[in-house]
Amino acid sequence: MKESQFKAARDLPSSHILGAGTAMCAGCGGLGAVREVYDVLGKDTIFVNAAGCMTLLSVYPFTPFRGSWLYTAMASAPAGGQGVRDALDIRLEQGSLRKDEDLQVVVLTGDGTANGIGLSATSAAIDRQLDFIYLCYDNEGYGNTGQQTSAATPHGARTATDPETGGMPGRKKDLFAIWTANRPTYAATVLAAEPLDLARKIETARSLSGPRLILALAPCPPGWGFEPSRSVEIGRLAVRTGIFPLKEYIDGRVVHNRIPHPRLPVEDYLKPQQRFAHLFEPQRDDKRIGEIQAAVDAYWLEVENGHA
Amino acid sequence: MYRIRFHGRGGQGMKTASRLLGTALFKSGLEVQDAPRYGAERRGAAMFAYVRADRQPIRERGNVVSPDLLLVADDTLFQVPVAGVMAGVTAETVLAVASTTSEMIWRDRLKIANPIYLLPHSEVVADDDFPDVSAKIAGAAARLTGLVSEAVLLQAVEEEIAQFGPKAVKLNLHAALEGFQAMAAGEGSVRESADLPADSYEKPEWIDLDLDLAATAAPNIHAAANSVQVRTGLWRTLRPVLDPKICGKCTWICGSSCPDGVIGVDAGGYPEIDYDHCKGCMICVVQCPRHAIAAIPEQEAVDALEKTKTAQLKGMPS
Amino acid sequence: MTRALLTGNAAAAWGARLARIDYLPAFPITPQTEIIETISRWIGEDEMRCRMVMLESEHSMLTAAGAAASTGVRTFTATSSQGLLYGMEMLYTIAGWRVPLVLINVSRGLSAPITLEPDHNDILAARDSGCLQLHCATCQEVVDAILIAYRLSEQPQVRLPVIVNLDGFSLSFTREPVSLPDDQAAAHYLPAFRHDAAEFRGGHPASKAVAVLGGGAYSYFRYETHLAALAAIDAYDDAAREFEQQFGRRYPSVECYRNDDAEISFVMIGSFATKAKDAVDRLRDAGHKIGLVRPFMLRPLPEADLRKALVGKSGIAVIDQNLAPGRGGILHGEVTSVLYGQQERPATVLSYIGGLGGRDIVIEEFFQIAADVRAAVASGATPAPRLLYTRNELTDMRKMQAAAHVEATGDGAVDGTGGAPSKETTA
Known part of the structure; x- marks a missing residue:
């Protein structure tokens, strides 16, 4: 593979193509990821959007995009991507579109859609080997409607629909594993707080074709309950505690880009977030914290043993 | 009917304020409507909520167009045209503003002769940059209507806030009382506005919509990145201010940590913050390795800037 | 070609x-x-x-x-x-x-x-x-x-x-x-x-x-x-x-078949309309002035053409192959609303629900519908909407219910007079 144009953080773009002035919350980790992805992909990109927080990126008559955007519905954004990709290919073949008028197709969805109502459409797009990037901003809940429990809500996190209990009783769905089980061209986890890692991965994704997953953890100040100023810090803690592994799937193999060493205890990540406050107050819930830690430890043990 | 409108920023508790007042009026024997009005805006963005109260069942619906009582939780909102704070204000409207600027100055600035009451700065601060002033402003509103007793107000606060725990109840009871007591001079000064007579009204200017072609008449935008016309800088209550003397010019750090991408690089290689769009998340303040960016209250920063400008003007040779 | x-x-x-x-x-x-x-x-x-x-x-x-x-x-x-x-x-x-x-x-x-x-x-x-x-x-x-x-x-x-x-x-x-x-x-x-x-x-x-x-x-x-x-x-x-x-093939938005001088019109959409044409011919043979009005385009609704086809008729039968539960035939509602307020609008607009789920509409039924409309025009009383459903069909239904162990009990269970109210409305 060609050497990355991003050798160090100072090589990251200092001006950005996504327009400011969007309605995303202050400190939005999802917006940061979308902006960084767009910088690398460039303006000849079409974002095909599923209903979610990012619906409000473009509110008539204003858009932050210099290229294209299509708002579809919650369940079928990958099918919208299919229609656009197919039509572009037909027109390129017919000669009614020049090669330089081609677009990179990016489906943009939140975790609620990605793991729930939109999973069927996504899965089918992978079956069809659709040439697209699937960018999921994972804020671990239905963020745009006020953070209700989604299939990506982590175990134990309190949400608007799991408020009084011990938080989300189930387990976060493993979207990365669902994708890689179906052998896509590429899959990677990223987050805005690690912009260099993100830029290199998008660079790789851009150089490939076929179905490509970019799963971006999106720290959400109002949904997770922390001050917007801590958004980057919370994201980095997710990596350093091992809760959010930075990895990529390429040529049929999963590679962990950063094995946190030493791994910080999970409570360093949990404690600053209101959604986990019940694990620490009024009494510390050692059992639950221990369970969360054990799951993280087990994951990394598998990585060390070469099984993950 | 009494029509009351609360203006604030997302996160300042205007919905709670409208509910507190609504419950207090309901407990005082009135028929009540209360509702928040949401847009696509987020924390820090201008929003409003309203309450209607009457002795009869209320049939009017939707936004309060012309308020009898207008409460403003954040005085910087007067400068935000999209906030529409002064919309529908008549000569009879009573105003209450959380501000340290005198009512004389406000009357002068707003070019009105209406009564304006000032709410004292609260001791109740939910978090640093967004003081939750809901209970205080609801207490003030209750007193100004003259329809709610102190005891009923406190009952309403207790009921509405109970779900947030005893600590929150205590803080809010205190705040509500503070607001209520501060308005003693204006007790009952709000007057019910008259109903619109059916025989003298402004005729609606209905038009017959013509067919426009789909290129125009579909919800599509062909501009590029025109979202910059939306000044999200108005959401900000704190301003990140760079001290170039401390700055190490590692602009990729603050620049890439800004979710909105509003930190660029100036000609001298320093980070340049676009204050028209900076939402005031303060990530750059936290991320700057040299602590060269400080969080300054917005109003303070604006005032300081104006002083500098005036000083510069004075110092200029004529 | x-x-x-x-x-x-x-x-x-x-x-x-x-x-x-x-x-x-x-x-x-x-x-x-x-x-x-x-x-x-x-x-x-x-x-x-x-x-x-x-x-x-x-x-x-x-x-x-x-x-x-x-x-x-x-x-x-x-x-x-x-x-x-x-x-x-x-x-x-x-x-x-x-x-x-x-x-x-x-x-x-x-x-x-x-x-x-x-x-x-x-x-x-x-x-x-x-x-x-x-x-x-x-x-x-x-x-x-x-x-x-x-x-x-x-x-x-x-x-x-x-x-x-x-x-x-x-x-x-x-x-x-x-x-x-x-x-x-x-x-x-x-x-x-x-x-x-x-x-x-x-x-x-x-x-x-x-x-x-x-x-x-x-x-x-x-x-x-x-x-x-x-x-x-x-x-x-x-x-x-x-x-x-x-x-050389003509497709007006509303097809009118032998309708110009008709006193009574059938209104239908879809393929069974060709059966209605057949019925129109037989009824014409028998001396009845009847025609068919078939909207080919339903959206947009060609209101002017529909009015032109139906205003001045003495009676109309709208045959709906659909059912809006709690309302009845959807086309019936569309047609009557188009006629409302028109001078010389037909006083009698009958509603029939037929052909649900593949059920046939046989020519005798068209003949009977025409007879119903004539009677309604003569009496000035519009009968309640009718489902095209025969005694034999109900008998067969009852046999199936018996096999399914869900026998009906109570009044009007088998005689075909129960169910729909038989009240009449006067136009």
């Missing part, structure tokens, strides 16, 4: 072929599946240059169709019944996208209970979606309607999806003679797809179908969709006139 025996499904595939479609997103459902299978075969045999892709649902299929049409290719797709309803969210959405494309719906009754056989509840559920609707009565009309539908859909004043409806079984699986236009003639009538309205390509910023805040913007966009649909009335007349000039 060649004449061949074709099923309605084959006719639909031919329509798509003659329209030189670029793109077919597809999903199987009975009784539509033959359409996509036929096109797939033609693509495989190099008879057609078209990209076909199998989606995983009708919801996705319609999304892909709308997205492709937005990107500048002539798009065709087909569904039926449950599929149309599964895609309903996107039907409204793509109308709001203002994209040209043609969707075939092969009408079939809706669940529950699930059935494979035809009625019109599926297509009428899409009545208010913003997609235009043409309703075919013959396999010939299916081919022709598709060509006309593309002309209409791609008309700059209109730019809305068009649904071409054909009845399951009675058209979809039934062969009858069809005149196929040759390729050149079809291409002359329907020129190549214009790319200038395509939204998406590099170097041209386009944000499509963005959110709006507030009722002002929303009302404008929605009402413009309505105005565009209304503009389709004249646009349709132009497209149909040119079609007639070129191919």
Whole structure:
């Protein structure tokens, strides 16, 4: 593979193509990821959007995009991507579109859609080997409607629909594993707080074709309950505690880009977030914290043993 | 009917304020409507909520167009045209503003002769940059209507806030009382506005919509990145201010940590913050390795800037 | 031009072929599946240059169709019944996208209970979606309607999806003679797809179908969709006139059969309307002045043409192959609202529900409907809406219920006088 144009953080773009002035919350980790992805992909990109927080990126008559955007519905954004990709290919073949008028197709969805109502459409797009990037901003809940429990809500996190209990009783769905089980061209986890890692991965994704997953953890100040100023810090803690592994799937193999060493205890990540406050107050819930830690430890043990 | 409108920023508790007042009026024997009005805006963005109260069942619906009582939780909102704070204000409207600027100055600035009451700065601060002033402003509103007793107000606060725990109840009871007591001079000064007579009204200017072609008449935008016309800088209550003397010019750090991408690089290689769009998340303040960016209250920063400008003007040779 | 025996499904595939479609997103459902299978075969045999892709649902299929049409290719797709309803969210959405494309719906009754056989509840559920609707009565009309539908859909004043409806079984699986236009003639009538309205390509910023805040913007966009649909009335007349000039077949938006001097009119849509024509002829033979009024286009509703066809009649029978529970026949409501306030409007408009879930409407029933209308006109009393359902059918039903161990008990269980109220309303 060609050497990355991003050798160090100072090589990251200092001006950005996504327009400011969007309605995303202050400190939005999802917006940061979308902006960084767009910088690398460039303006000849079409974002095909599923209903979610990012619906409000473009509110008539204003858009932050210099290229294209299509708002579809919650369940079928990958099918919208299919229609656009197919039509572009037909027109390129017919000669009614020049090669330089081609677009990179990016489906943009939140975790609620990605793991729930939109999973069927996504899965089918992978079956069809659709040439697209699937960018999921994972804020671990239905963020745009006020953070209700989604299939990506982590175990134990309190949400608007799991408020009084011990938080989300189930387990976060493993979207990365669902994708890689179906052998896509590429899959990677990223987050805005690690912009260099993100830029290199998008660079790789851009150089490939076929179905490509970019799963971006999106720290959400109002949904997770922390001050917007801590958004980057919370994201980095997710990596350093091992809760959010930075990895990529390429040529049929999963590679962990950063094995946190030493791994910080999970409570360093949990404690600053209101959604986990019940694990620490009024009494510390050692059992639950221990369970969360054990799951993280087990994951990394598998990585060390070469099984993950 | 009494029509009351609360203006604030997302996160300042205007919905709670409208509910507190609504419950207090309901407990005082009135028929009540209360509702928040949401847009696509987020924390820090201008929003409003309203309450209607009457002795009869209320049939009017939707936004309060012309308020009898207008409460403003954040005085910087007067400068935000999209906030529409002064919309529908008549000569009879009573105003209450959380501000340290005198009512004389406000009357002068707003070019009105209406009564304006000032709410004292609260001791109740939910978090640093967004003081939750809901209970205080609801207490003030209750007193100004003259329809709610102190005891009923406190009952309403207790009921509405109970779900947030005893600590929150205590803080809010205190705040509500503070607001209520501060308005003693204006007790009952709000007057019910008259109903619109059916025989003298402004005729609606209905038009017959013509067919426009789909290129125009579909919800599509062909501009590029025109979202910059939306000044999200108005959401900000704190301003990140760079001290170039401390700055190490590692602009990729603050620049890439800004979710909105509003930190660029100036000609001298320093980070340049676009204050028209900076939402005031303060990530750059936290991320700057040299602590060269400080969080300054917005109003303070604006005032300081104006002083500098005036000083510069004075110092200029004529 | 060649004449061949074709099923309605084959006719639909031919329509798509003659329209030189670029793109077919597809999903199987009975009784539509033959359409996509036929096109797939033609693509495989190099008879057609078209990209076909199998989606995983009708919801996705319609999304892909709308997205492709937005990107500048002539798009065709087909569904039926449950599929149309599964895609309903996107039907409204793509109308709001203002994209040209043609969707075939092969009408079939809706669940529950699930059935494979035809009625019109599926297509009428899409009545208010913003997609235009043409309703075919013959396999010939299916081919022709598709060509006309593309002309209409791609008309700059209109730019809305068009649904071409054909009845399951009675058209979809039934062969009858069809005149196929040759390729050149079809291409002359329907020129190549214009790319200038395509939204998406590099170097041209386009944000499509963005959110709006507030009722002002929303009302404008929605009402413009309505105005565009209304503009389709004249646009349709132009497209149909040119079609007639070129191919000699005439498709007025409202077909009137022996209706000019008729005192009584049947009103129907779809393939059973040809049976009504037969009944009209027999009734005319018997000396009754009766005609048929068949809206070929149901959206936009050609109100002026409908009024012209029905004002001045002494009585009307609207025969609905659909049922809006709690209201009755959907077409009946449409027709009466069009007549309301007209001077010389018929005082007597009878409502019949028939042909649900593939139930036949036999010619004797048309004769009896005509007799009912004559009696109602004479007496001035309009009978309650009637379901076309016979004693024998109920007897058979009771046998099945007995087998299912759900025997009916109580008054009126078997004699066929229970159920619907028999009250009469005076006009």
